[in-house]
Amino acid sequence: MTRRWGVLAIVFLGILTSYVDRGNLSIAAAPMMRDFAIPPSTMGILLSAFFWTYAACQIPAGLIVDRFGIKRVYAVAFLIWSLASASIALSRGVADVLVMRMILGMAEAAGPIASIAFIRRNFVGKEQGLPTAIYIGGQNLGPALGTLAGTILMARWGWRAMFAITGLAALAWLPLWLGFAPAGQNAGGAAEPAVDVKGRPAAHSAFWAMSAVTFLASYFWYFVLTWVPAYLTISRGFSTLEMGRVLSIPLFVMAPMNIVAGFVADRLAARLGSVFRVRVLFCAISYLGASALMLLVVAPTPAVMPILVFAMCCTGIGNSNYWAIAQHVPPAGLVGRTIGYLNTVSQLGGVAAPLVTGLILGPRKQFGAALVVAGLCSAAAGLCLLSSGARGLDRLKTAMAE
DSSP states (O other): OHHHHHHHHHHHHHHHHHHHHHHHHHHHHHHHHHHHTOOHHHHHHHHHHHHHHHHHTHHHHHHHHHHHOHHHHHHHHHHHHHHHHHHGGGOOSHHHHHHHHHHHHHHHTHHHHHHHHHHHHHSOGGGOHHHHHHHHHHHHHHHHHHHHHHHHHHHHHOHHHHHHHHHHHGGGHHHHHHHHSOSSSSTTSOOOOOOOOOSOGGGSHHHHHHHHHHHHHHHHHHHHHHHHHHHHHHTSOOOHHHHHHHHHHHHHHHHHHHHHHHHHHHHHHHHHTOHHHHHHHHHHHHHHHHGGGGGGGTOOGGGHHHHHHHHHHHHHHHHHHHHHHHHHSSOGGGHHHHHHHHHHHHHHHHHHHHHHHHHHHTTTTOOHHHHHHHHHHHHHHHHHHHHHHHHHHHHHHHHHHO
16 A cells, blocks of 8 residues: 555656656757757757657557556666667767657657556556646656756756756666566556457547547647747746746646645545546636636736646646546556557647647737637637536446446
């Protein structure tokens, strides 16, 4: 019982590390463009290269996790992505960085799948809210800590040292994982056999509702990560340091809020005896609340920080409850493939958000319409989940278990 929470702490550190490694290039973009004479268009390709292989490898990674188990797959993937990130310190130009970023994306594809598979196999449905919130907290704290640590390392020793130190230091995680992660598929050590899908989940409306929610919520989240920094400096006139403060505070606040909400959701699910009903309500209301981001179109500058804190806390609570739903629907032997599919859809939202926003902004860089589109995506995600409802998810769960 205690061991699974200890392993969950290691899972938290692993996913936090992955978000530090994937965000390093964004921090180092300006000096690398200067040192390698890289134009902005080429740097855009380098920044997006991670997502090419990350998206393409989600479903294969799910199959591998289901087939070979969490412990070995995650360990190998972590080793590869840490070395790939550290190797950017030795890059001689664009081609080297491009290859290493694609390898990084390929290896990191196993991280979220292995993490959620561990939670699914070691916590029953009514318990999964808090562990999932802790996992999502790693996704939130990773960018915040990565930005702070990366800028300090880069200011003292340069961008090459930043990649080398963060990549190689992360290898300290491996002995923890190999020493404490269960050898089987669950904490009891008994591996559950892989199963085939026989109930045709795609025939159920809840399957497509979950797919839509994944895309829409991801569009909102990746809009925040990719374009809100530019919005704060271009439209609101914040300096770089002010922008970092205004954006990092909501990230730090949303992590503990997610954990508290996950704990409350678990307690309510246990009391009411309905896992899906509680989580659907938490998730839908939170996504609807996150659409408050649209208020930035008319809000005065002093209101920017409170709006961002509220909207990002809402999306964090929504995401943690949504992924708790996603892992509770399939049987344990299918969780890798299910999360792999949903993560693929999620990355499509990540590809769409920066591209669509760039088209909307135009040469005048007017953010009003882009903020509205992102807010409407979050609201639509909440409505899609409500339209499916707990009964629809129950039917989908039954179909996948047949």
